[in-house]
Amino acid sequence: MVDLTQVVIIGAGFAGVACARRLATDPRVRVTIVDRNGYHQFQPLLYQIATAELAPRDIRFDLDAMFTRHATVQARTGEVVEIDPRARSVRLADGGTLTADVLVLGAGAQPNFFHTPGAEQHAVPLYSLGDAERVRGRILELFRDTAAKPELAEDGTLTFVVVGGGPTGVETAGALAEIVHDVMPHVYPHLAIAGARVVLVDLGHTVLTAFSDDAHSYAVEQLRRRGVELRLGVSVKEVTPEEVTLGDGSRIRTRLVVWGGGQMAAPVAFRSGLPQGRGGRIDVRPDLTVPGFENVYALGDVANIPGADGEALPQLGSVAQQAGDWAAGNIIADLEGGQRQPFHYRDKGIMAMIGRKAAVAEIGPHRHELKGRFAFAAWLGVHAQLLANAGAEMRAFVSWLDDFYVRPAHRSAELLDPATIDRPRIRWEGTHDGTEHTG
Ligand SMILES: Cc1cc2nc3c(=O)[nH]c(=O)nc-3n(C[C@H](O)[C@H](O)[C@H](O)COP(=O)(O)OP(=O)(O)OC[C@H]3O[C@@H](n4cnc5c(N)ncnc54)[C@H](O)[C@@H]3O)c2cc1C
Structure with missing residues (x-):
């Protein structure tokens, strides 16, 4: 029986x-x-930031404010650069060290570019607010510059490529199609946007492979209806600042490639000395601790958490949130001299939103299939609950929902203003004589 326990949570x-x-x-x-950022970011709404539907402040929740009423919780901004699981201590980039009785590793994931040449340098993943802002900035910049110099469109300035046909890629492609085809024509009415393209590339022969065949056909149809071109059954061989080369030798001229092609454990997992399994993720026991380290927990996207069938659970917000709560329960059980319990996941199902009124959901452990408005309602319910459980405010979510459903082509002028882009990124000199392309 222990009197007081110090817990350090990473992430x-x-x-x-x-x-x-x-x-x-x-x-x-x-x-x-x-946390290296000092705030919690609500990842399921990142592509709404990328496509100017929400402002960064809407999905960013300051940790100090979140825990202000909890005197026993101290929030610290810092990058963990090393973990010593035996000593249960972590080293921070600023030179500080934290030592604890219990370490909880919840550092999430990072994109996996699968060693695709140029992808890491020239494609933008969608894992952080910074990534989402880069995508938004690039879209605004490309439209602004093409409006000023329409011949740039020949160089693919209005062609947007999304890599990956999983939920992130599908949701991003759907949202991009809406801003490109429904919103931007109002902002630049004189620009010939008819040639604007959104292309989704995936090595698989369909999208949303984790879902049923019915959902595949529905998603494909909904994406096509929104003007998304599908290049399926073909890999991405290379990404350069000006184009994407596919496995069949074809090339797509583009200035924005969004990478939703896969993920692996966060970098700190590779510097933790902990046993890593599939995707570099840390394998954990049913009670969520790391084998051999009784007081080190690994949770969420950084871990391979065994489900009831022994297979690792998917990388989902609800898995991470429930595991966080469960690990805390086991830490408290230790304090009380009780038994740690094996994690039991309450399966909410899987879902993806393709666009307004178009979503697919397979609800609960028996995967009851829903499409369209009903699936959208299920998506809303699960995400409202995730937001509320994270202690985040619902105001922005509700207002986004109102715009999304009732005024699909509406965006706030602030979010469409290219002046809000941090800095100009593309230098166009010489584009048409082939001497220089990007900065
Ligand atoms: C674009 C996108 C859309 C998604 N949509 C959905 C969805 O609709 N529904 C759903 O259920 N799931 C969705 N997911 C998955 C879901 O967001 C993740 O499963 C979930 O965020 C995992 O939670 P986590 O706590 O493990 O990690 P994260 O939420 O990724 O949090 C990890 C935290 O660790 C911090 N961190 C990392 N390394 C360090 C370090 N070295 N030092 C200090 N801090 C560090 C990071 O800053 C971050 O705050 C989506 C993911 C993405 C990327």
Whole structure:
């Protein structure tokens, strides 16, 4: 029986925040939650930031504010650069060290470019607010510059490529199609936008492979209806600043490639000395601790968490959030001299939103299939709950929902203003004599 437990949580994603919130209810526990950003970002709404539907402030929740009423939880901004699981200590980039009785690793994921030449340098993933802002900035910049110099369109300035046909790629392609085909024609009425393209590339022969065949056909039809071109059954061989080369030798001229092609464990997992399994993720036992390290937990996207069938659970917000809460329960059980319990995931199902009124959902452990408005309603329910559980405000979500459903082509002028882009990124000199392309 232990009197007071110090817990250090690495990462304030769904897993870390849920763990800290539950531990905050026990006065015998002191928590330090460290995140390199100092805020929680709501990843499921990142592509709404990328396509100017929401402002960054709408999905960014300051940790100090989130835990202000919890005196036992200290939020710290810092990048963890090294973990010593035996000593249960972490080293921060600023030179600081934190030591604890229990370490909780919830550092999430990073994109996996699968060694595709040029992808890491020239494609933009969608994992952080910074990534989403880069995508938005690039879209605005490309439209602004092409409006000023329409011949740029011949160089693919209005061709947008999304790599990956999983939920992130499909949702991003659907949202891009809406801004490109429905919103931008109002902003630049004199620009010949008819030639604008959104192309989705995937090596598989369909999209949303984790879903049923019925959902595949529905998603394909909905994407095509929104003007998304599908290049399926073909790999991406190379990405350069000006084009994407596919496995069949064809090339797509483009100035924006969004990478939704896969993910692996966050970099810090590779510097933790902990046993890594598939995707570099840390394999954990049913009670969510790492084998050989009784007081080190790994949760959410950084971990391979075994489900009821022994297979690893998918990388989902609800898995991470429930695991965070469960790990906290096991930490508290130790304090009380009780038994740790094996994680039991309450399966909400899988879902993806393709665009307004178009979504697919397979609900619950029996995968009850829904499409269209009903699936959209299910998506809303699950995400509203994720937001609320993270302790985030619902105001922005509700207002986005209103715009999304009722005024699809509406965007705030602020979010469409190219002047809000951090800095100009593309230098066009020489584009048409082939001497220089991008900066
Ligand atoms: C674009 C996109 C859309 C998605 N849509 C959905 C969806 O619709 N529904 C759904 O259920 N799931 C969705 N997901 C998946 C879901 O967001 C993840 O499964 C979930 O965020 C995982 O939670 P986590 O706590 O493990 O990690 P994360 O939420 O990724 O949090 C990890 C945290 O760790 C911090 N961190 C990382 N490394 C360090 C370090 N070295 N030092 C300090 N801090 C560090 C990061 O800053 C971050 O805050 C989506 C993911 C993406 C990328």
